[in-house]
Amino acid sequence: MTESAYTVTVPKDLEDLIPMFMSNRKKELETLRSALAALDLEQLRQLGHRMKGVGNSYGFEKVSVLGKRIEDGARSGDRAALETCIAEYDEFLGRVSIVYG
Amino acid sequence: MAEAASVNLSPRTEAGFRVLVVDDDPDMTGFLAHLLRKQGIVVDTAGDGDAALERVAAERPDLVLLDVMMPGPSGFDICKKLKSRHDTALMPIVLITALEDKDSRVKGIEAGADDFLSKPVNPSELLARVNTLRRLHETRRELETRRQSAEIQRKEAIRKAFSRYVSPRLADRIIQDIGIEGGPFKGNAQRINVVAVFADLRGLSSLTEGGEVGEVVEMLNEYFSILTDAAYQHDGTVFSMSGDSLLVGFNVPFLQSDAATRALRAAQDMVSRFAPVSARWERRFGVRTGVGVGICMGEAIIANVGSPHYMNYTVIGDPVGTAARLMQAANANEILVCGRVYEAVRDLLPAGTMAPRGDITLRGKAESVPVYAVRV
Numbered sequence: 001m002t003e004s005a006y007t008v009t010v011p012k013d014l015e016d017l018i019p020m021f022m023s024n025r026k027k028e029l030e031t032l033r034s035a036l037a038a039l040d041l042e043q044l045r046q047l048g049h050r051m052k053g054v055g056n057s058y059g060f061e062k063v064s065v066l067g068k069r070i071e072d073g074a075r076s077g078d079r080a081a082l083e084t085c086i087a088e089y090d091e092f093l094g095r096v097s098i099v100y101g
Numbered sequence: 102m103a104e105a106a107s108v109n110l111s112p113r114t115e116a117g118f119r120v121l122v123v124d125d126d127p128d129m130t131g132f133l134a135h136l137l138r139k140q141g142i143v144v145d146t147a148g149d150g151d152a153a154l155e156r157v158a159a160e161r162p163d164l165v166l167l168d169v170m171m172p173g174p175s176g177f178d179i180c181k182k183l184k185s186r187h188d189t190a191l192m193p194i195v196l197i198t199a200l201e202d203k204d205s206r207v208k209g210i211e212a213g214a215d216d217f218l219s220k221p222v223n224p225s226e227l228l229a230r231v232n233t234l235r236r237l238h239e240t241r242r243e244l245e246t247r248r249q250s251a252e253i254q255r256k257e258a259i260r261k262a263f264s265r266y267v268s269p270r271l272a273d274r275i276i277q278d279i280g281i282e283g284g285p286f287k288g289n290a291q292r293i294n295v296v297a298v299f300a301d302l303r304g305l306s307s308l309t310e311g312g313e314v315g316e317v318v319e320m321l322n323e324y325f326s327i328l329t330d331a332a333y334q335h336d337g338t339v340f341s342m343s344g345d346s347l348l349v350g351f352n353v354p355f356l357q358s359d360a361a362t363r364a365l366r367a368a369q370d371m372v373s374r375f376a377p378v379s380a381r382w383e384r385r386f387g388v389r390t391g392v393g394v395g396i397c398m399g400e401a402i403i404a405n406v407g408s409p410h411y412m413n414y415t416v417i418g419d420p421v422g423t424a425a426r427l428m429q430a431a432n433a434n435e436i437l438v439c440g441r442v443y444e445a446v447r448d449l450l451p452a453g454t455m456a457p458r459g460d461i462t463l464r465g466k467a468e469s470v471p472v473y474a475v476r477v
Binding site: 011013014016017020021024046049050052053054055056057058064 | 125127129
């Protein structure tokens with residue numbers, strides 16, 4: 001991934017909401033990991049569905065894309081794909097930089 | 102997106118417009134609430150369907166933004182519930198569904214949703230939809246307010262028209278019954294059992310011939326006020342007032358199982374309440390006055406009679422003619438009743454209240470009828 005892939009532009013007027021948003025994403029990552037460890041596919045599907053809806057609303061396209069892949073992976077029971085997605089999500093959250101504009 | 106969020110919408114505060122945002126994801130409720138509050142909209146939030154129903158009951162929102170997929174009752178369930186309830190059926194509901202989920206839209210339409218939003222939510226689309234529904238809602242509310250005020254005016258006009266005939270209490274009952282099929286005054290003429298009370302004033306003629314015009318009118322007004330008050334107090338209906346005589350009906354327009362008793366009590370009140378006035382007139386003008394009353398019960402026709410320009414709620418039939426005849430036969434401060442009234446009330450009155458007063462012959466009838474006098 002290029003650096004630009006980790007840069008997200010968020011509307012200025014949403015700035016106040018971003019700390020809570022990011023904190024919830026980190027919690028979400030932990031929940032995804034424990035759901036995968038427990039092979040709780042239904043919870044994984046729900047979490048993916050939620051990511052898909054909320055990500056783009058805030059301007060985080062990557063979160064929505066990963067959410068869609070997690071939802072699909074949970075439906076098909078593709079553990080390897082789910083592991084990849086969660087690793088990508090971890091990396092994204094670690095490297096993302098937010099620009100307000 | 103910053104541009105999109107400030108689409109062509111006036112940021113003015115529409116006082117009191119209130120939106121309930123329902124989503125199990127706090128980031129979504131926060132996001133939607135944020136966009137709406139910037140438009141001056143009051144926003145409440147709920148994290149699941151049950152909480153949403155509680156907030157609807159408590160806050161009475163003007164619009165609900167409702168996520169479809171939630172733990173517990175789904176958005177469809179909540180939507181259906183709100184649309185099936187009389188008090189919330191008109192509350193606009195926007196369902197928030199996943200973009201690719203066509204089935205959800207169909208289910209949403211079936212559940213009664215007014216509009217849809219896709220996740221991820223596009224701020225300009227959100228605000229456009231909310232504002233469209235807001236305008237629609239406000240127009241609907243304005244129309245409802247106008248309809249209600251027109252309804253109040255209509256009822257007030259009817260009340261005024263009826264209060265010529267009946268007591269204010271009876272007028273209220275008539276207003277309540279308006280709209281009910283076959284309500285009073287509404288249908289065609291009907292034949293019912295009526296108790297007719299005719300009353301007139303004795304001794305006024307000496308005054309009308311020589312007295313001051315203003316004084317005579319004032320006296321007549323005082324006399325009629327006493328009589329109509331007595332009639333209304335016992336829920337009688339005033340059918341006519343002419344010269345110095347008054348015709349009151351009972352058992353119309355609403356049935357009264359104790360119509361004869363009511364009629365008699367009204368007549369007794371007419372006579373007894375007029376007595377002090379009569380005494381005052383005697384002291385002042387030197388004339389002796391009194392009320393004569395005739396009461397008769399029987400079948401009569403009740404109808405609105407007249408021409409398109411002048412209609413009167415009218416009672417026609419034997420009991421009316423007989424009551425008039427009894428009134429003529431009555432002395433001042435005497436109440437004469439026909440046999441049927443006597444039968445209906447005699448067990449209810451103290452012994453000695455009524456006494457036979459011979460028979461009278463009615464105009465156009467061969468047989469004479471028994472008459473009873475009631476002591477006041």
